[in-house]
Amino acid sequence: MYKKAIIQFGNHQYLIKINKYIYLNKLNKYNVNDNILIKKNILLIIDNNNKILIGKPYIKNFIIKAKILEHLKNKKIIIFKKKKRKGYNIKKGHRQKLTKLKIINIKKNGS
Numbered sequence: 001m002y003k004k005a006i007i008q009f010g011n012h013q014y015l016i017k018i019n020k021y022i023y024l025n026k027l028n029k030y031n032v033n034d035n036i037l038i039k040k041n042i043l044l045i046i047d048n049n050n051k052i053l054i055g056k057p058y059i060k061n062f063i064i065k066a067k068i069l070e071h072l073k074n075k076k077i078i079i080f081k082k083k084k085r086k087g088y089n090i091k092k093g094h095r096q097k098l099t100k101l102k103i104i105n106i107k108k109n110g111s
Helices: none
Strands: 002-009 012-017 021-025 035-038 041-046 051-054 062-073 077-083 088-094 097-108
Touching: 002 062, 002 097, 012 021, 012 097, 041 062
Parallel strands: none
Antiparallel strands: 002 012, 002 041, 021 097, 035 062, 041 051, 062 097, 077 088
16 A cells, blocks of 8 residues: 655645645646546655655656645735835735645556
8 A cells, every 4th residue: 555655746746645635736727526647756655565666757657646625725925025214115915826635545557
C-alpha cells in the first residue's frame, strides 16, 4: 500500500497522503466533484518496507487519484507600503483563489 507521495502541480510541490486534503491554486478547467489523475510524481514513500522511490524527473507507472471538493478563497492578506517622511502609504488587500482536493488513492498504473 502506498500512503505518501510528493507531487508537482503547476510550479509547486506538495506532500500528500491518502484521505487528506490539499489546497492548490484555483484549477479553472475542472468543476466541483470532478475526479482528476495526477501523473507527475516526484517521490513516492512506501510505508510497509520503508522503501523510497525517486523519479528522474518523475516516477512512471504511478497514478494519484483526487477529487475536487470545492473552489474557495483564502484569508485576506493585507499589503501595506510606506515611505517614511514622504507622505506615501498604500494599503491593499488580496484573497487568493484556491481549490480543495481530497486524495483518494495512490496506486501503480497496472493494478
